[in-house]
Amino acid sequence: MKVLHNMFVWQLLKSVGKILAVVLCCHVFLNMPVFAYDASLVAKIKQGVDSWNQFRKDNPSYVIDLRMADFRNANLKGIDFSKAKLKRVNFSDANLVEADLSGAELEEANLKGVNLSRGRVSDADLSEADLSGGFFIETDFSRSVMTRTNLQKAFLGKAKMGEANLSWSDFKNANLDLADLTDAKLVGVNLEKTGLFAAALSGADLRDASLVGADLRSAYLSKADLRGADLSFGEKMAAASLNNANLSFANLAGTDLKGAETRNTTFFGASVSAKTILPNGSRGSAAWAKTKEAQFVK
Numbered sequence: 001m002k003v004l005h006n007m008f009v010w011q012l013l014k015s016v017g018k019i020l021a022v023v024l025c026c027h028v029f030l031n032m033p034v035f036a037y038d039a040s041l042v043a044k045i046k047q048g049v050d051s052w053n054q055f056r057k058d059n060p061s062y063v064i065d066l067r068m069a070d071f072r073n074a075n076l077k078g079i080d081f082s083k084a085k086l087k088r089v090n091f092s093d094a095n096l097v098e099a100d101l102s103g104a105e106l107e108e109a110n111l112k113g114v115n116l117s118r119g120r121v122s123d124a125d126l127s128e129a130d131l132s133g134g135f136f137i138e139t140d141f142s143r144s145v146m147t148r149t150n151l152q153k154a155f156l157g158k159a160k161m162g163e164a165n166l167s168w169s170d171f172k173n174a175n176l177d178l179a180d181l182t183d184a185k186l187v188g189v190n191l192e193k194t195g196l197f198a199a200a201l202s203g204a205d206l207r208d209a210s211l212v213g214a215d216l217r218s219a220y221l222s223k224a225d226l227r228g229a230d231l232s233f234g235e236k237m238a239a240a241s242l243n244n245a246n247l248s249f250a251n252l253a254g255t256d257l258k259g260a261e262t263r264n265t266t267f268f269g270a271s272v273s274a275k276t277i278l279p280n281g282s283r284g285s286a287a288w289a290k291t292k293e294a295q296f297v298k
Contacts, residue, residue: 037069037089042253045071047080055081072110074291082120102140177215216240231255233275252276252284253297267292 041064045052056062065082076099083103093113101121109129117137124144126231132152140160149169159179166189175195183203191211198218208228213235216296224245231237233254243263253273258281276284289296 037066038064041066044067045079046290049076053078053080056082081210142206180221221245226250250293267294271297 002108007049014081017144018272020179022272027037028144028193036284044055056064059109063082066081067085067087068089069086070090070092071094074091074094077095077097079096079099081104081246082100084101084106086101086109086110087105087107090110091114094111094115095114096114096119099116100117101116101119101124102152104121104124106121106124106126106211109126111129111131111134113133114131115135116139117135119136121144122140122142122153124145125146125171126141126143126149128148129146130150131154132150134151134154136156136159137155138158138160138199139156141161141164143163143166144161145166146164147162151171151174151296154171154173154174156174156179159176161184163178164181164191165185166181167185168189169186170190170245171194172192173194174191174192176199177195177197178199179196180200181204181231184201186209187205187273188209189209191208191209191214193213194211196219197213197215198220199216200220201224202220202222204221204224204230206226209226211231211234212230214234217236218239219237220241222243222245224242227248228250229247230251237255237257240257240260242265243261243267244265245262246266247259247270248266249269250267251271253271254275256265256277258277260279262279265291270292272284272289272292273296274283274285278288279283282288284296287298288294
């Protein structure tokens with residue numbers, strides 16, 4: 001009986017061992033990258049941008065798969081990465097001035113500190129990418145998907161972001177002076193202390209956005225949807241255009257609206273306080289709030 005018992009225990013241990021081995025293999029497999037870049041393409045890029053761009057012209061249908069490749073600190077000025085697969089690529093601190101990334105797949109890519117000024121990134125997917133501290137002066141992001149993207153402290157002066165989806169992205173302390181965000185989707189976006197001087201935001205969807213401390217001087221917000229947006233204690237809205245904008249339930253407590261254009265602007269349910277400076281320069285009051293169907297808060 002003892003021998004049989006020992007044999008049973010031995011067989012049981014062997015079975016358990018096999019199961020553990022299978023579990024371990026599955027764990028390793030599931031945590032392995034499901035894609036990797038085409039090494040031959042990286043070798044071609046190392047031959048120089050001119051050579052690479054000629055290769056793209058000669059092979060227009062070639063699928064460019066560079067997912068997870070590392071190009072940090074690389075000089076790729078003027079390179080053609082249009083329609084390329086660039087998910088999770090590391091472009092940190094690279095020179096991509098005047099590069100073409102239009103239609104590219106850049107989800108979760110690292111573009112921290114990159115210089116992509118005057119580049120083309122229209123119709124691309126940059127969701128959850130990191131563009132913090134980067135330079136994107138006059139860069140074209142038109143119609144791109146940039147949801148939950150990190151753009152903190154990025155320089156985006158004169159950038160073109162019309163019709164782009166930027167919802168839930170973080171622009172804190174970024175510079176968007178003179179940028180074009182016409183009809184852009186900016187739901188829940190963080191624009192705290194962001195420079196938006198003379199920015200075009202006509203028709204933009206800014207519902208539930210945070211604009212606390214943002215510089216909106218001369219910004220064009222005609223027909224913008226600012227329902228539920230937080231503009232509290234915004235001190236820089238001189239000459240901003242809010243004509244036909246919707247500020248329903250927005251937080252305007254302490255906001256300086258002196259000189260702002262508010263023709264046909266909706267203030268229904270918006271919070272106004274005695275610290276709010278109205279467009280005519282007077283202090284916010286319960287009487288003014290009542291005429292606009294807003295709510296006066298202390």
